[in-house]
Amino acid sequence: TQLLEQSPQFLSIQEGENLTVYCNSSSVFSSLQWYRQEPGEGPVLLVTVVTGGEVKKLKRLTFQFGDARKDSSLHITAAQTGDTGLYLCAGSNSGGSNYKLTFGKGTLLTVNP
Amino acid sequence: EAGVAQSPRYKIIEKRQSVAFWCNPISGHATLYWYQQILGQGPKLLIQFQNNGVVDDSQLPKDRFSAERLKGVDSTLKIQPAKLEDSAVYLCASSPRPNQPQHFGDGTRLSIL
Numbered sequence: 075t076q077l078l079e080q081s082p083q084f085l086s087i088q089e090g091e092n093l094t095v096y097c098n099s100s101s102v103f104s105s106l107q108w109y110r111q112e113p114g115e116g117p118v119l120l121v122t123v124v125t126g127g128e129v130k131k132l133k134r135l136t137f138q139f140g141d142a143r144k145d146s147s148l149h150i151t152a153a154q155t156g157d158t159g160l161y162l163c164a165g166s167n168s169g170g171s172n173y174k175l176t177f178g179k180g181t182l183l184t185v186n187p
Numbered sequence: 188e189a190g191v192a193q194s195p196r197y198k199i200i201e202k203r204q205s206v207a208f209w210c211n212p213i214s215g216h217a218t219l220y221w222y223q224q225i226l227g228q229g230p231k232l233l234i235q236f237q238n239n240g241v242v243d244d245s246q247l248p249k250d251r252f253s254a255e256r257l258k259g260v261d262s263t264l265k266i267q268p269a270k271l272e273d274s275a276v277y278l279c280a281s282s283p284r285p286n287q288p289q290h291f292g293d294g295t296r297l298s299i300l
Contacts, residue, residue, distance in 0.1 A: 116278050116291030162229050173285035174243060177229030
């Protein structure tokens with residue numbers, strides 16, 4: 075069973091601060107996805123990283139996939155209250171029609187005004 | 188495009204009762220997923236359909252859970268009889284093909300008394 079460990083589990087910061095959350099595994103994934111989930115809603119895909127060492131930027135969010143494709147990080151610059159939510163990472167392994175996502179438990183981020 | 192539709196949004200039942208959830212995926216999406224998200228955890232895949240066939244139901248508790256997607260479009264997930272540990276949010280997701288990004292509905296929050 076492939077497991078994804080996310081840290082920290084909870085994070086509360088002030089608006090304007092920077093933060094990094096982590097997603098680690100002992101298994102290799104063919105790709106890794108980051109989602110944000112707000113209360114009462116389903117997860118929304120932010121980014122997919124595929125290549126080891128890949129860095130992707132989405133406005134103030136920077137995503138990195140580890141060289142060995144076992145870990146990833148999400149860095150947020152100058153956090154805003156709208157960034158509040160549950161950040162989930164999910165790893166996948168290509169398996170033809172049996173493509174499966176394994177989710178971590180998430181990091182619950184609260185950005186205070 | 189319209190998103191993934193789920194109903195009901197909330198359901199409260201007593202243990203040992205039965206309950207059913209409905210999902211209408213995005214039009215044209217051949218792959219449909221049901222996930223269980225227990226409070227404080229990430230989504231866990233219960234079952235994956237490709238059109239009207241089951242691809243993966245390895246984590247579905249088949250003694251009490253069942254799911255169908257008879258015409259390859261809408262899907263229903265049923266629990267009979269419900270147990271206290273089934274309290275969770277049940278998320279439906281769809282994608283055009285198995286290795287394409289998944290789009291999630293807002294889920295059904297189930298509470299077992």
